[in-house]
Amino acid sequence: MVPVPDSRPRLVPYLVSAASVAFVGVAAYALTRFVPLPHVSIVFLAAVLTSAALWGFWPAVLAAVLSVAASMYFFYAPIFDFRVADAQNVTDLAVFVVVAALTSRLAANVRAQGLEARRRQESVTALLAFSEALAESTSDAALHATVIGHLSPVLGNPIHLLLPQEDRLAPAASCAGAAALPDEVHAAASRVMDGGEAALPGWRLERLVAAQHPVGVVASKEPAPRADADYRRALLGHAALAIERARLRREIAEARIKGQGEALREALINSVSHDLQTPLAAILGSATALESLEEQGDRRELVATIRDQAERLAGDIENVLDLTRIRAGQIAPRLELVELADIVNAALRRKQKALGAHAVEVALPPDLPMLRLDLFLMEHALANVLDNAAKHAPAGSTLRIAAAVHNGAVVLEVTDEGGGIRAGDLERIFDPFYRGAGPEGRPAPGTGLGLAICRAFVEANGASVAALSAGPGRGATLRIRLPVPAGAPVEIPSDE
């Protein structure tokens, strides 16, 4: 800890100053026995300067006053009398007083600067030691102990360090033997952390700030030991930076581990996806090749069944993989301004075969605003809706796709003439693995993942999807609400 200059008057310097004047007086008196000393005050200047250099200004002033008195009393005629007869001696004393005052001031300044320099050096050394100790603290616990150890001499004891943990301030460390942090201090510290004022009698609360960002609070019991304010601020700043650095380091490490985990998961999904899809591609390809070469008949029908089921399995596997990607948090939408009609047409084209037995009516107004969406996620979501409708609506029924602008959003509706949905199931149909009834009342084929994936993809686009139905037997509507992006329409370069 750095000593702080004491401003309280102390007796010793004055006594020593007086003694040095006495000593110089005796010496001068002895000297005048052998040599004449017309300007004896010069000799007293030695005592004044010594006092100034050693003790500062006020002891030097005392020395000067005593010197003048001694000169008048002992050396200037009339001797043993404070009066001074000789005009030259009066001048002599006047000059002495001025010179003594000036030199005392100068000497005292030099002394003060020396003291200040020493104090600063000690501050710097102490801060450096603190920095080194912080740098060497490899664990959070060690870091907190170092902070407590270096702060308690300037802030007082017992001392507590409070750091944010999961959105609230919690005690992280305290000095050895400290009692548990009282609740009211904890509450006050939380207010201080949030930038508020919290005066708590008997406690001192210091906010640790790194890069204008609060990182924690130090609570210590008053009274605090005497310490230089600059030094205290510097210590607190160092502690704040070290704590912030440790937090960032931890975050980086966590992000790296998370990134590695994600990369591993992605590699696994891709590998599983390849392993499942390659044999299926060979089965489907072989079946269709065989089918295209086979004459009409039983054999061709059997091959067609293999093809049908392979296609269905391919669809199911795709859904399971999509759900795995959603669960793994791997859905990263790439939003761009797109035409809804493009997405609807692409989904219809993909589901052409599934919708072969249904009539499809599309009513998209030509002036729909462009939307900010991920093309592929939205197309996939819509394809799943179409697939679902095709499964639940009887062959020969009509599927209607319509869109309209409503309340700052484009509302896209897909309506079927299928079995409808019970009021209690309107939300459940979006649950993974939930399967509603098909046209014949039996559970519809498939994994029950289509609409769950649809909802995840729609929501990834900042949109929402809901099911509506007038009840069993009265058809159902899937309504997707797509917000219209704010901002000016796209500027087009010259049309010429």
Place this chain on the structure above:
Amino acid sequence: MSEAMTRVLVVDDEPQIRKFLRLGLQGHGYAVLEAASAGDALRVAVAEQPELVVLDLGLPDREGFEVLSALREWSRVPVLVLSVRSREGEKVRAFDLGADDYVVKPFGMPELLARIKAALRRRVAAAVGEPLFRVGGLEVDLARRIVRVDDVEVRLSPKQYRLLQVLVSNAGKVVTHRQLLGEVWGAAHRDDIQYLRVFVRKLRSRIEAEPARPRYLLTELGVGYRLRTPDQLSGPA
């Protein structure tokens, strides 16, 4: 194997996929060459000069894209790219590198056969270079720069006409956003896909009866646009 048979090079590292492609294609009158790696593919392509290449993008030694760009340095042979669905971004890259078509695995033989036929036919049509393009009620007279829809002349702005012209000269084939932007607005605008979307909407309103349900100018989601040829109009999209 007679000389008249069209020779197709199949590049895929999975033997089962190669096997069904070989048997399926042979069954429909094609002669099939095979390669299991990028290195093999380029060697066979140089030595045998196939008339069409079916290229899988996931190869063991090098990426399929590299085969594609190496091929395109010296050959205009139609290339049909195969890849799995979860990698939509690959489509754009394949078309930008000069692929003629793209088929998503798993696929059925009839689909592949249709795509192969279309690619081969386009090649023949491109060699002839008709000055008059017709699909359904849309007629583009490239020599006189006149566009008619159901026998009524349609006025297009110069940029709209240029866009249509680029699509006509690649009729039946997907033209990527970048290719269209580069051809119509110049290299500086290659990434302004939003401009293109707004522009296509305008062009459709002139040439399509129902712009939201286009018959001629189709969107290839996330990749680009394709102007249908008459036989694509009659067949499946």
